[in-house]
Amino acid sequence: xxxxxxxxxxxxxxxxxxxxxxxxxxxxxxxxxxxxxxxxxxxxxxxxxxxxxxxxxxxxxxxxxxxxxx
Numbered sequence: 037x038x039x040x041x042x043x044x045x046x047x048x049x050x051x052x053x054x055x056x057x058x059x060x061x062x063x064x065x066x067x068x069x070x071x072x073x074x075x076x077x078x079x080x081x082x083x084x085x086x087x088x089x090x091x092x093x094x095x096x097x098x099x100x101x102x103x104x105x106x
């Protein structure tokens with residue numbers, strides 16, 4: 037299994053992750069294609085970043101592909 041993690045702190049990093057990194061990871065040839073080999077995606081973040089990430093509409097696409105931990 038492949039376990040992934042991301043460290044996110046600060047508003048700018050949250051914005052960059054939501055606008056660039058997560059959409060790239062969710063492209064059909066990336067995480068969706070690797071679904072059979074995926075384990076857990078773990079986020080290490082500041083308390084303020086967590087609710088912003090979880091409230092974003094694209095976050096549900098990630099949780100549909102693999103379990104997410106905080």
